[in-house]
Amino acid sequence: MKSHDGYIFMERLLPIAFSSLPEKVWNPLVELSHFFRDLCSTTLNVAHLEQMEINMPIILCKLERIFRSGFFDSMEHLPIHLALEAKLGGHVHYRWMYPFER
Amino acid sequence: MWPVIVTPYNLPPSMCMKEEYLFLTLMIPGRKNPKGKIDVFLQPLINELKMLWDTGVTTYDVSKSQNFQMKAALMWTINDFPAYGMLLGWSTAGRLACPYCMEQTIAKRLENGQKTTFFGCHRQFLAMDHPFRRNKMNFTKNEQEHAPPPKILSGDQVWERVSKIPKVPESELKRSADYGEKHHWSKQNIFWDLPYWKTNLIRHNLDVMHIEKNVFDNVFNTVMDIKEKTKDNVKARKDMSIICRRPELELFDLGNGKFKKPKALCTLSAAQRRAVCEWILQLKLPAVCEALYCYGYASKKSLFTWVLHSKMRGLKISKATRNEESRRLHFHGEIASYCI
Numbered sequence: 165m166k167s168h169d170g171y172i173f174m175e176r177l178l179p180i181a182f183s184s185l186p187e188k189v190w191n192p193l194v195e196l197s198h199f200f201r202d203l204c205s206t207t208l209n210v211a212h213l214e215q216m217e218i219n220m221p222i223i224l225c226k227l228e229r230i231f232r233s234g235f236f237d238s239m240e241h242l243p244i245h246l247a248l249e250a251k252l253g254g255h256v257h258y259r260w261m262y263p264f265e266r
Numbered sequence: 267m268w269p270v271i272v273t274p275y276n277l278p279p280s281m282c283m284k285e286e287y288l289f290l291t292l293m294i295p296g297r298k299n300p301k302g303k304i305d306v307f308l309q310p311l312i313n314e315l316k317m318l319w320d321t322g323v324t325t326y327d328v329s330k331s332q333n334f335q336m337k338a339a340l341m342w343t344i345n346d347f348p349a350y351g352m353l354l355g356w357s358t359a360g361r362l363a364c365p366y367c368m369e370q371t372i373a374k375r376l377e378n379g380q381k382t383t384f385f386g387c388h389r390q391f392l393a394m395d396h397p398f399r400r401n402k403m404n405f406t407k408n409e410q411e412h413a414p415p416p417k418i419l420s421g422d423q424v425w426e427r428v429s430k431i432p433k434v435p436e437s438e439l440k441r442s443a444d445y446g447e448k449h450h451w452s453k454q455n456i457f458w459d460l461p462y463w464k465t466n467l468i469r470h471n472l473d474v475m476h477i478e479k480n481v482f483d484n485v486f487n488t489v490m491d492i493k494e495k496t497k498d499n500v501k502a503r504k505d506m507s508i509i510c511r512r513p514e515l516e517l518f519d520l521g522n523g524k525f526k527k528p529k530a531l532c533t534l535s536a537a538q539r540r541a542v543c544e545w546i547l548q549l550k551l552p553a554v555c556e557a558l559y560c561y562g563y564a565s566k567k568s569l570f571t572w573v574l575h576s577k578m579r580g581l582k583i584s585k586a587t588r589n590e591e592s593r594r595l596h597f598h599g600e601i602a603s604y605c606i
Contacts, residue, residue, distance in 0.1 A: 166328065167475050167476070167478075167479040170478060170479040170482040170483065171475070171478055171482075171488070172486055173478070173482060174481070174482040174485075176553075177546070177549075178482075178485075180545075181542050181545060181546065182489055184534060184538045184541065184542075185489065185531075185534065188531065189489075189531055189532045193485065193489075194420065194486070199479050200474075200481075204474065204478075208494055215450055217575075218393070218449030220391075221388050221389075221390075221391035221392050222392065222396075224388040225388050225389055225392065225398045225405070227587040228385060228386070228388060228389075228404075228405055229404045229405070230327070230531065230532045231498070231532055232497065232498050232503065232505070232506045232515075232530075233376060233379075233385035233502065233505050233506060233509050233510070234376060234379045234381065234383065234497045234498070234499070234501065234505060235385075235387075235484060235497040235498070235502070236383050236384040236385040237381065237382065237383070237384070237484070238347070238358070238363040238382065238384065239347070239365060239476075239477055239480035239481055239484070240384060240481055240484065241363075241364055241373075241384035241387060241388070242347075242477050243481065244366070244388065245364075245366045245472060246389060246472060246474060246477070248418075249468055249471065252467045252468050253342065253467075253468045253471065256474045257283070258282055258283055259274070259342070259344055259471045259474070259476045260471075260474045260475045261344060261345070261346060261473050261476065262475055263283045263285070263288065264269075264271060264282070264288070264344070265343055265475070
């Protein structure tokens with residue numbers, strides 16, 4: 165699966181595709197999906213990013229309650245720092261690898 | 267081949283990062299990963315960047331019809347996570363992988379999985395009075411979390427540490443005795459030669475593209491319970507029984523070295539998996555989801571081919587249950603309105 169399919173699925177399709185999961189599992193997954201959608205949005209608001217920075221650990225803690233320890237490799241940890249980077253560096257569209265990977 | 271591309275940022279947003287303005291500056295040859303020695307290849311680029319900062323180059327300004335001295339600074343690097351480690355000089359593999367938390371992380375190594383886990387690292391980031399911090403049941407068993415989050419180092423603080431470490435040709439990338447336990451430094455990277463590097467707020471970017479893809483893959487493979495890719499395997503369950511208290515998920519020993527894995531709440535049943543696959547197949551992506559492909563980076567058919575692959579993997583397609591259908595339709599309406 166290509167990166168961009170993952171991007172579409174993560175941000176748009178995941179809440180619908182996994183809607184048959186129990187609420188306890190579905191909710192944090194949707195929150196994760198919304199986090200990435202907000203992060204990749206074309207307008208960023210500093211107050212909103214600060215709120216995202218507070219929310220991300222809560223989402224990850226909710227995921228910790230559901231998933232096994234093997235699930236949490238470094239890639240699951242890094243989103244915790246992404247809101248801060250977006251606050252300092254601006255839009256992710258100018259700081260990610262899509263233009264180079266094509 | 268390892269291309270190094272430089273792109274100017276003082277362009278209008280619509281022109282920035284477009285193919286016409288990506289300057290291929292270096293090609294690092296070879297099949298093998300240059301690892302820490304990438305600095306040797308970067309030397310000419312860094313020399314030019316130093317010159318661009320100190321003296322600049324004479325450039326013609328079309329709007330004023332006159333020459334001016336153009337100066338330039340390197341803002342940051344954009345790279346994937348393994349390359350992050352190569353450029354920074356702090357290895358991004360193993361227990362101290364996170365370049366923000368550095369040695370303050372409380373990541374552990376799993377006994378059975380033989381991998382690093384960041385499980386239990388995230389309660390530190392919560393507000394001090396958050397109820398999750400006092401929860402002994404759902405996280406690491408019998409443990410409360412009272413520690414503050416790791417402190418993120420400023421450019422000056424990082425420089426203080428890095429300035430004592432040798433640079434690449436001299437350092438030979440030998441690891442000191444406390445490597446892996448107290449730090450992951452292997453070199454002082456060449457970017458520190460730039461006089462302004464320590465004042466940059468972000469020096470290397472975490473690549474959202476790869477992080478999002480990997481997070482998605484892990485979530486999807488685990489929820490869909492895809493064999494050999496799921497993160498919820500027998501080893502993970504064994505590690506779980508050491509770290510957490512989740513009696514309903516403990517493995518049953520069937521004897522002769524085999525285990526039965528009780529179904530977890532986070533995985534879909536076979537019928538639900540089929541329903542998901544069937545739903546993805548019936549999505550009319552090119553027509554319905556045109557708006558979803560607003561960035562146009564993906565091939566529109568690749569999602570289909572990917573579903574077909576999962577079909578080959580044994581996820582056969584059948585009719586979805588009526589209940590789920592109505593639930594999904596409800597959300598589908600929501601998404602459509604969002605797109606418009």
